[in-house]
Amino acid sequence: MSVQRRPVFPEFDPDEVSSNLSANRPFHEVAAARFSRRSVLASGAVAAAAGFLTGSTGTAQATPGPAPAEPTGRRPTLGFTPVPTSDADGITLPAGYEAQVIIPWGTPIRPGGPAWRKDASNSAADQAEQVGMNHDGMHFFPLGKGAEGSRRGMLVLNHEYIDQQLLFPDGDAEMTREKVAKALAAHGVSIVEIVRTDDRGWQVADSPRARRVTTDTPVTFSGPVGPRHPALRADGPPRGTINNCSHGVTPWGTYLACEENFNAYFGTERAGWEPTPEQARYGIDHEGFGYRWHEADPRFDIAVNPHEANRFGWVVEIDPMDPDAVPVKRTALGRIKHEGCVTTEARGRIVAYTGDDQDGDYLYKFVGEGTWRDQRARGRSPLDHGTLYVARFEDDGKGRWLPLTHGTGPLTRAGGWADQADVLLRTREAADALGATPMDRPEWIAVNPANQDVYCSLTNGSGRGGAANPRTPNPYGHIIRWRESRGDNTATTFTWDIFLLAGDPAYDERTDLSEDTRFGSPDGLWFDPDGRLWILTDVSNSSQNLPEKGYDRIGNNQMLAADPHTGEIRRFLTGPRGCEITGVITTPDQRTLFVNVQHPGEATPAWGEPTPGNPRAVSNWPDFDPEGRPRSATLAIRRTDGGVIGA
Template sequence: MHPETPNTPPLSELAERRLSRRTAMAGGLATAAGAFFGTAAPAAADALGGAGGAAAHGPRRRLLGFEPVEPGVADEVVLPDGYEYHVLFPWGHPIVPSGPAFSEDAGNSAADQARQAGDHHDGMWYFPLRGSRSGLLCVNHEATTERLLHTGGEADWTPEKTAKSMAAHGVSVIEVEQGRRGEWRLAESRYARRVTMSTPAEITGPAAGHALMRTGADPEGVRVLGTLNNCASGPTPWHTYLTCEETTNKYFYPGEEAPPAGSPQERYGIGSESPYPWYTTDERFDMRAEPNEYLRFGWVVEVDPFDPESAPKKRTALGRMEHENAVVVRGRRGEAVVYMGDDSQFDYFYKFVGAEPIGRARAHGRSPLDEGTLYVARFEEDGSGAWLPLVHGGPGLTEADGFADQAEVLVYTRLAADAAGATPMDRPEWCTVQPGTGAVFFTCTNNTARTETVNPANPRLDNRYGHIMKIDEHRDPAAEKFDWDVFLLAGDEASGATVPPDQAFGSPDGLWFDADGRLWIQTDGTQPQVDGADQNNQMLAADTRRGDIRRFLVGPPDCEITGITATPDGRSLFVNIQHPGDSGTPEDPRAGSNWPDFSRTGRPRSATIVITREDGGVIGG
């Protein structure tokens, strides 16, 4: 069991309290709910009008210039009129044009896969080379659908299948360029590489070398092979890429007996079953042989896309959890501030504040992410909040409490956050920072396990549709206090949603502000039904100044919409379609979807698509 706050009043009363405060955070529930329903008071409308990065770019204007699409179930990517997409980088596509071609029967070898796009594309980022015409695209590969990854699926598991599955995880770095006719393609590039579960990586920060990080293969505890379950991501101000290790527990097998209740293994989701049979051919995934190996995953990993010879760095100062994404901003003193969510029911929202300015750290050969303070969020009922430091020796974090040193606080971040008294959230996932205001938005995707108690920041029982939160630190990212509000409640009218019924959506996951201040919302999970039918996942755009929200994209069946980045001019938008047709089988791989190839002999493929406007304009405007 995780700590809960006491029972709270009904949602209507909580919402009324937020409204009565007329929140200082423009675009919060107090303004957004009213604006979405066309009932915002003039004062609230004024507050909305003052928010967002677009306000700083010139006169207030409407940010959303497209007509929304309808929800749907088609085996296609649906976009508004005037938009088109191109499949740029599907699973199995070589990372350079001269690489090994994709085999439709999934017959590519592990060696081929290590030079091709991995599976389950997730977070990504575009790093310009020639501005908006060419750049490096870093793409995460979160997981694999084993029954579609291999010819014959999971039957007759072999070391080769383990190797191929491991090669389909990790990160791709590719160089993309736009041709004269506007079409995007991959280039032969000296930067192109794959980071997989066989790539040597370094462990840095307070946990490096600790006894908990040592294994038979690495008695010093500073080196590890690979990065795993790479979910979302974020760029740094010094032009590197942060890739986040999320649900790593399912790859490690503890034996027939599940870990004891209350143990660190149980708190991190280690179970008696593993859906990945890697442990049958590689003992480092068998916890009976290597009990510490699983502790070397679940970190934020830094990759330098401009140096293909550099080793990825696991930055342990940022804590170990189910990292969803990492957003880096500069604090007032020039230090790195990183916002992160832990994607699990009843887990927490975190922030790291670097110990020194970024420039000083780098000038002395130090990482801005290796020294600093990790905090976890507590949300109070009155709309205030506090960042609680997770520092050894603090309340609940002493040796008597079971934490021998700071490294143990970080290796067991979840237990430290429990002890500190953080607020359990409804699956905190992506976060993003609003241009111009510095407000932090983050998604709480859903939580159907919240059946007995609620707290003000998670105001619904059986929260199957999720919500989006907003934190205001009053332009001081390093602050230890903040104000908060519920930006919106997803779902349908029956669930008390604060979005218009015709733009209903559920399970917000991916979240990103573009340079003009549009808030892009991507979904993964339960969607409101239409005429009794389940709907495909979708992507919407919101103008937080006006309370306007519109459905921009609907994906194919079984997919998650995730990963979003754009060229600097905003005219090309990259989006990932993850695991379309995930319900397919080895006997009938196209049972769920045949996107994107629509080949009679192929299978569905996760893919990066690039979206452009037919008139060449800014996406969404």
Template sequence: MRNEGPDTAYSAATGLSRRGVVANAVLAAAGLLGLGTSRATAAPLPSATAPSAGRSGTAARGLSAFAAVAASEADAVTVPAGFTADVLAPWGQAVRASGPRWRADGSNTAAEQAVQVGSHHHGVQFFPLAEGAAGSRRGLLVISHEATDPDLLGGEADKAIAAQGLTVLEVRESGGTWKAVDSAYNRRITGDSPVRFSGPVAVEGRSRGVLACSGQGVTPWGTCLATEENFNAFFGTEDPGWRRREKHVRYGLSADGFGRPGHRADPRFDLAAAGSRPEDFGWIVELDPRDPSSVPVKRTALGRFMHGSATVTEAAGRLVVYSTDAEDGEYLYKYVSADEWRILRARGESPLDHGTLYAARISPGGVGQWLPLRYGYGPLTRDKGWRDQADVLVRARLAADALGATPLARPERVAVSPLDGDVYLALAGGTGGSPCTGEVARNAGATEACARGADPHGRIIRWREERSEGEKQREGGAPAPSFSWAEFLSGGDPDLSADGAFASPKGLWFAADGTLWISTGVSGHALNGPDPAHQAAGNNALLAVDPTTRRVRRFLTAPRGAEVTGVAGTPDGQTLFVNIQHPGERTARWGVPDAGNPRAVSSWPGHGAGGRPRSATVAVHLPKS
């Protein structure tokens, strides 16, 4: 089978190699289904260099002291006693005061949606607009929009495209309440907005659109990194003569577009059309929220896949970006700049354009290795079907296959501790990389394979980067290609208290005091039971964890059908911004909404007689005394 490369609009060409490694075969043969030691056997990690100061973590002086809330099945956001949750930026709210009003019947047009807050809120970041204490009362929220629900959205494919991308909103705290305000900073980035490409992959002609945005990160120079995840859902075709090739199969591209094909609205998304551009999507996008005239930049050196995370830190002065391919059986990645980021910027070069992308190979014995996705390395050569570095990055999934990276059980968000530099990864659960636990893990031995099995509840692992003296000399001080890891927490663990039971961890975020915040995303088919672990966890939630004691406490619960996704905070640690995604989504427990009954599962946040549920950001804080 020919290993097709990208379309001719890209500076890469078709190749001849097959997918080098099939995920399930690797797992079964190599025993890498289990990223885990049991909690009883997890050893302390060695020391590591902490990330640089001045990152986006926030002190949690007021937030870390709370009485845990109980698991809930209520159609509401619940927070601890004494805290307030202000609803900000619900889907459909106009981003400017002069914009179109939200129509509760879902009849807003695509043009109106393009200047209203998008749908399915995911990643979020807060960018202060003032120095000192005032910077914790006024700032910009950048909100990612991951998907749409056709039954609730109303309208056709063009409206779904307009509901994608990013929203930038100014928010202020006044009189003890947070509100979005009209501002010159406010804007939308949609699936039709102009973008530009930078890095090894060159794109001919003009490009537009940011789709399926998921996790976010913040660069040391103050820009936002937003990830494109399930962009494949928007592509499709009605041409009966179209045939899937390997480049389509590996990226989940199909004729039906998973029920949301955009090709009916725009030929860019028609897989059979000459101008089809699936390679325009699946990147990490850089945006300057403080410059309303700036054009988003797709940073191609960071690779093309279904990005679930873009977590920024630094090591030895070099920029490091951890990312994940957020599908079952996919990989963990790390990007390292070619030189210290300050030196690159002083030369007028972006640290996001010059560096190396790595994929992780992880063994059950607690050791990991970073494999460079670099043209000419290992099998990534011309005689194996790879044309150049651009080709490797456009087909990053296939390159990681060829190198033998480790498939994982839905790798989602990455977080780096501001105290000790430990790196944490949320595995939401699945069958693509099931962890070894219990008696198997205790008895198998450090180097023996673990038995295969599903991981329905997910888990969190952590690791620490390691460097030998030889590696330091050989790589000129660059971060090392190896790490040591251990399991941190397991979803559905019966040893968790009732106040800390959780399943399907997806989001991770650190406050500056070292508190780890976990947001969960149990899917609708499993939410609220009948599995005992899902019953114990209740609705999806936001939980706080002390990494030293591993004590877990539930801080917030979501409405019915919703996931808790992005989390960010103010510099003074007094406010958390928390995204509530797709309340009212179909669930086995509560039913199936449709155009005739959009409120079958949830009516949050309006709870009125009309309307429909709406994704939104909530600002959770202690009222001013």
């Protein structure tokens, strides 16, 4: 068989390649018109961004609500000593903290299940009963109330993608049906019950709720794009979820797995095949990311089975408490490369924010129809009924949510849009038509529990020309925030500002971060119940540790904590070589912090490339077995004095 490009990511990050050919005005030009240097990070602390907090820019604007009060005499929310940057192959934590490694890739989801084999010789059937590869978004669902709910619960986590050099004993030199089956089983979602004891810490418990949702699990569709829609008619019934990046949870206790780079897995060797404009807008081409599954499984041959790709790019609702519940793809939330789907409530309605993680794509918001409790009382899903919007940012610090509703503006039959299902199947093109604002890879979104302000990480971007984002190109990324009008998250207007500009001042004077705060490529964001904003980074391995990329003083990927009131930032954790830090949640008592370490040991120019003969070339974390291989895993972090994390 022919050997095509396999997914060795150091050459580039596919998310950094835009497929948006619209003429919509990109965010960097909007930001450049809006801000001066005083609007971003200064002296190692987040400045009160002009206008958003103080109205000091002199720009006329309608402020939607009162600014959050500055702290007066309260104790700091950050109570740990920051750790230095690191390029070591291990975990660094502040003094007084300790970490336990739990559920690494290959762990049986129930005690007694197929044991992990360090030579990667587990079968596809084994992998379907084991924790998947490359842990990402994650949530802890407590089992019980009070103290019991903080020592026992269901841990649900996504598995974004796989590294075929590490997944198979002989790498990917030849692609077979069994290899594809194992790869499908290593994707998806793991649902495991964990329990903490004083003597053993956190352990996997035997549980009837434990299960894997893989790329072969039966699924269904709900909302405007129903399961019988012609665009979903592919070979065989709908199966599985794939490239699950971040996530969300609903007020009614379900988990939202989000499908991101689904285009990665499709390809073809059919001579003369070319993608349709719709397929090209979603990045589908001959090779995908080089997995070559189409060589062994026609399900992923885009020329043979073109509608299979339409079954992905959705938000998938999973009930972690019912092992028999069929996962449902909620099509009213649109078909994009969903990074995550963060929910909040406003006036009793469900509001869901999601970013489309590719350079030059957009931010979205879904607002439910009526209260979610009423919808559920009527036997309807709150995620099936409502309005999907896309964001447009203006120069004056204002913004609008544009409805992606058939019959509105250009989204008419005369404009080439058949119905609402067509709008949702082609969400990116619909957003193009409305004039949404292209962004620098919008990733995780977090809602501040104190005031409902919304934060979004923009990991990095090409800048797409123009002045800046507020710089171009934008190799370090930044974090924006906005406040919905009147503090109502269902509103269709907002005001916005830049919360933080990442980077290293040694390479970019617009970034004024200290040694204890410098970082690049913000990705994961999460507010804990006390209002600390946790920031997780995903510096691409094509840049990590490299001076020519301006990342040698930033070190390995890391996690930081920020106080949105004071602007204080401290580095809390650094990870092993080649990894990304992602996925974060605490137990209800905030005494255990779960954090995911994804793809340690992945190929990087700074350290090398794993091979079947030497899978440990970059990292040997967390096992450090001389005959093993690196494994994604979850950290269970606790204070040695048993206190609240971060306080």
